[in-house]
Amino acid sequence: MPETPYRSPLLHRHGAVAASGPDEGIAWHYGDPTAEQRALARGTAVSDMSHLGVVTVSGPDRLTWLHSITSAYLEGLPPHESRELFVLSPQGHIEHWAGLVDDGTTTWLLTEPDHAATLTQWLTRMKFMMQVDITDATEQWAAVGTPNATEGAPDEPITWRDPWPHTLEGGTRYGLADHEHPGMHRPWRLQLIPRDTLVAHISEHEQAGRRLVGTWATEALRVEAWRPRLATEIDHRSIPHELDWLRTAVHLHKGCYRGQETIARVHNLGRPPRRLVMIHLDGSGHLLPEPGAEVRVGDKPVGAITTVARHHELGPIALAVVKRNVAEDAEFLVDCDGGAVSGGQEVIVPSGGVSADRPHARGETSRDARGQNNLSNTMGRFL
Structure with a gap:
């Protein structure tokens, strides 16, 4: 993004009220937030999400490399199939989040507005001898949100479908089963379009009967769906288990990656x-x-x-x-x-x-001379 604060051209719309906080630069609402929420809940809405960050990774090693350094299972990921991932600290704390989709030649990462540059820098430091090229593409590409549960087709713009709250293979859940979860009523996807076509693209949606909505609507339905977000629910201590985020962003049975020891330890033995x-x-x-x-x-x-x-x-x-x-x-x-x-x-x-699938304990956990649980003492070093 430019060094000056981003401001969407759609904020020039009559009635538009600017959002603040992590959504600064786009609209909070366009004059009637209640009607906007209802349109979004009905599935007849479109949302300007052009403030989000976009990072691209190209090259023949892109998926195996990202698989090895993040929390998601990405080896052999088919084109147009969506995932989400974490970059974790060595202690298992969440440092970066991205929604991911690969188009067959390039892997597209969507992240929070202020994370694209730092995520690009971190990935570049981890490149070593791998055949990958990493680019902060935020200035060229803009995201548009729609309440749609389908993956992007080959003839559509690059599309990331939010996997929440489906418990993916290799993941697990702490909360409700998928079919009982309120997030099942919130289909959501983000499409990437050239930034200079944003206004025209939104107009096409409106001509098709979709209402333009702001973040008052999108955030209200996100909260209703219990959907955590990096910019809001995460602090320097956060681990995925606290947010029920092992459903969609962590594969428990893949090979080693940074932070994996804490992920496994809390899942298997701790709380x-x-x-x-x-x-x-x-x-x-x-x-x-x-x-x-x-x-x-x-x-x-x-x-x-x-x-x-x-x-x-x-x-x-x-x-x-x-x-x-x-x-x-x-x-x-x-x-x-x-x-x-x-x-x-x-x-x-x-x-x-x-x-839901925690392994059964094999016996009592040993205790030290003071009667304290050794596991709890060990966990304290990681958390």
Whole structure:
């Protein structure tokens, strides 16, 4: 992207209100956020996502190389089949995220607006002798979102289909089974088009009967679907287990990659120290917390808000990351300017912290002389 702050040409539309935070540069809404959400829920909408970062990787080694350094299984990935991946720290913390699709000659990575440059730099450092070429292509390509569950066809623009919440082969889940998960009602895909055709491309969608919607709508439906996002739900301590993100972005049975030891250890033996929840906020006082607001049970801080949205049916809702051992029926208080609002939780990652296919224990874990669990002491070095 240019060094000056990005500003979508669609912000010139009458009624457009600019988004802030991680979505700065595109529209929050175009004058009627409730109608926009309803159009998106019906599947008759299009969204300008042109602020997202785009990185391309070409060359004959691209998929085997990305397979070896990220959390996803990519060897033999067919063209036009979507995946998502993490770049993890040696301790298993999430550093980068990308949605990935390969067109047969180039691998396309979509990431958060402020991550394309740093992801490109990290990939370039990891290139070594591999036959790959890495490019930050954000200035040339723009993303457009539509509520569609299909993969891109060969005659369509490059298309990344969001795999959430389908538990992919090699993944696992901490939360609900796929068919029970609210994310099954949120089909979503991003198409990549030349940036200079963005306005014309959106106009074609509108002529076909789709309503242009802003991030008020897309974020509200994302929260409803319990869908985590790098720009909002992740901090320097985050591991995928806390967010139920082993469903789609981690393959547990592939070869070694950076951070793999922590991924396996927490899955097989430990429990994630925190867990993602959705909070139904009391909207009677018209107060909404900001991301980062403290979540309390009584007077005790237990976590923080990560995303806040006003849903056209559910009212004010939020995602938050809280301590794993917080009771699943606990009522929350969330700090706001001018006071606090109460909220009830929907459990996304259960407090037990055990995945659906965790191996059975073979016996009691040994204890040290102080009676403390050795596994817990070991886990502390990684988390």
